[in-house]
Amino acid sequence: MRVRTAVPTVAGGIAGVLVVAAIWSAIASVNTAARFPVIPAIVQATIDNFDAAPILAYTTFGTGGIWSNVLWTAQNVLLGVATGLIVGFATGLALARIHWFNRLGRLPIAILGTVPVLAILPFLTLWFGNSALATSGLVIFFTALTVASTVQSAAGAAEVKYSDYAATLGVSKSRTTMSVILPALVPSTIGVVRAATAFGWGFQCIAEVLGGSQGAGRLVRSFSDATQTAGAIGVLIVVGIVAVVVDALIGLAGRRIVRWNE
Amino acid sequence: MKLSNQRRISRGVSFAACVALSGALVACSNAEPADEPAAAAGPSTVADNALLEQHGVGIPQEVVNIGLLPYADNSMLAVGMANDWFEEVGITVGPEEFASVADDQAVPLILNGDYDVTSAYGPNSVRNAEGAPSIKVFNFIDVTSGLAMLAAPNSGKASVSDLMGDGASFEEAAASVMGDMAGQRFATDDTAAHRNFLEAVYEIGNFSQDQFGQVDVVDDSQILLLSRGGQLDYAKPAGAAQTAELLQAGWYPVIGLQDLIANLPAGDPRAVSGLGHVGHMADEKWIDEHHDAMLRVSSVAFRIVDALLADIENNTTEATEAIVPVLESAASIDTSAEALKITFEKIGPFASFEDQADWWLNTESPYYFKATYNQQVKAAQDAGVITNADLDASDFIIADEVYKELVGYKEQYESLLPQVEGLTGDQAKLAELAATQYDHRNYLDASRIIEAAVNG
């Protein structure tokens, strides 16, 4: 039964990709390779640069090819999201459950939430140089803020829904936090982590474009600077595929973790 | 009985809409700038153009979209914009005057048709030679030899010139300076062709890049940020103004291209390893269709070079002044006309039309353009970045042909000049106009007009 429902979806997806490829080919046929390389050129450039990308070594003394650099970016996205998740979760929970922290922290955090994410990149460079922390800083910042906001709201909602009931069962406040509020936050947290990871790819790549020596973003920039458009598109396609796979894995893990959720 | 009256878009309509959208995408992607109605050039801005037109040598009014890279010498066309020198040769600058474009945007914007001409840095053109073969550099205006590795303020590191002053040989001094860099944090610009300079310095100083504690390859704006944040011990920016900004902040050169030029034996290719030139580039299609406009843009560029050299010689800043606001805005630095003049004098010497003969005509000169750029092409070929083994500097630099053409027009004017004596009326006026254009380095129109003057 599952195969039957999956086949139309997969077939539809493949058909959609073929349609996009057809449109691209039509555009490429009336344009130069520099602007719209043909699909075989993109495929060839991806294969040629998969293990080693000479343009990266040439421009930045970087190492590796498309695959290793996309993996490097993926690793930093996931580490950044994990770090942001821990910071954001603790912050959101503290805002919801600790009165004095809420009083002190609510306004500064709300102000931070209005800062455009990319605007903090120069500050990360000034404070942390070009370290992995700085490059992943955008991902950490965005994830921490969105998780904190989501956790704070969800904890507030859980408080309203469950804390009175827990009190009538004789559950202490700390135990209510651990056994009632925390589990109630898991579904919304997983949702926002998935979204943060999706956005994280973009932020990480931008940070690499602007300040990195390696990674998918830097590789796209190196290809673009040399007008090797086919190579740049090849990187983006590989990033897209890896991002979709990562998202699917997070989704699978999430469904397993919150299999009890309605 | 109809239970629901839900409106649906039929499959046929949906399909037709998709096909129409796709067709629109294809059509828009190939919208040639030439197919669109040209931006209105407006009435002639050339003095006495009516007279010129009367004699069949009018200078047509054209719009040329010009973009400037955010570096001091790359912004030099701003001088012409500020003084209406483009208007004097019938060029209306678009899309707006003093428009700045980022390094990595210049080529895409030309390919896209948003800009006709942008400033160009020779070494950057090497990396685009294969990916964007239609982009051609059609003039150079200076030679940049200011590449240097700068040490952080108050770091106490000795420079090559300090050590040589104390009696060390060049090789000993270089080795000592490079040895100090072991384990340190270094940021260099991402102009790949500059690695020839780094490799020369590493070789002479018996040093390997792995010995640095950390190497960041980033653009100049990032280098400035890192330096301001105290995240660097050594820096090698690409831009002269950015270098000047670091110098102002207390950074100082410890080893540079000037050291190589001064101390390496004559003919040693490593001496020119970091040489670059700034000029202007355009798409070959635009050059073909607007050949005369391209020559006129070059004429303004050479006229500006004369003005900037005059500033240096006379210790004035009349011309240089125009570059300051453009550069400050585009590169987010603080500078002054005086500082720029010093930079131009020391790091990026402008070369007048006559001084460029060595670059374009003298094939034996170490400064012949192919000597510099074929070396950089070879490095790119060895790195696997350029796959065409036959690629040559002349594939992406046509400035030699343009130069020879301008020389031809200049000589033609000079050959007709004696015949000007005794001319009267319109003829005399034409001769006067030709002389003005000649003085302004516009050899194309000078020769056309003087021919009309002399031959009636």
Add this chain to the structure above:
Amino acid sequence: MTVETSAHQLAGVKTHAAAIELENVSKDFRLESGEVVTSVDSVSLRIEPGEFICVIGPSGHGKSTLLNMIAGFLPPTSGTVTVGGTPVTKPGPDRGVVFQRDTLFLWKTVAQNIEFGLKARGIPKVERKAVVAEMLKIIGLEKFADAWPKQLSGGMRRRVAIAAVFANKPEVLLMDEPFVGIDYLRLAQLHEVLLDLWQEAEKRAVFMVTHDVDEALTLADRIFVIKHGRLALDLKVHLPRPRLTDDITGPEANALRRQLLEEFSR
């Protein structure tokens, strides 16, 4: 618990503490406009251990406010609220509450939900398991012990929610319209479950807010009518238990029903 009043002291008589007692309890709320609204107005009532009380009345007349004050969620503006002789200051396990909303923990199985209160209070595992097994048997959901709440119907979830509160063996049970929205057939089943649990709990005092007159007649020993924040009527229900259809539709029940409806329309 034994409380000696002054008059009884003279007579040497001891009286038991009421399961729930309210003495001149009022509750005022200040609206956003600044106006003060009196939701409960000088209510005094006494509920003995083992009594099943149903509280009915028009919406917005203070029934839930009364329940919330007994539960300890709201402090009274004036007067005293005591449970088992002890003044109420905050919520506690001596006052179990079945809420109108669904409060089952989605991440716990049925058995874990019922067990949760016992576990939180440190009841030994063996005892906990026995209580859970007993509760599951009474509510007829033994086969669903390891099911997630999302796998249950609305009626089944209500049964688990009530069982979870009863499992904790509170002194009094407070129920705020626990069966709203349940269809008639399932309602009868739930009433049966509730009464079985009440029996098993040695008939602890129950204070249940409802809108349904028939429900009150089915379940209650006494029916309080609350109107405009005041106790308008305290009606004893002498119908036999268990109450069959004939009992609830018979002449005595109808007389009670008429009395209640007359009170509403007054």
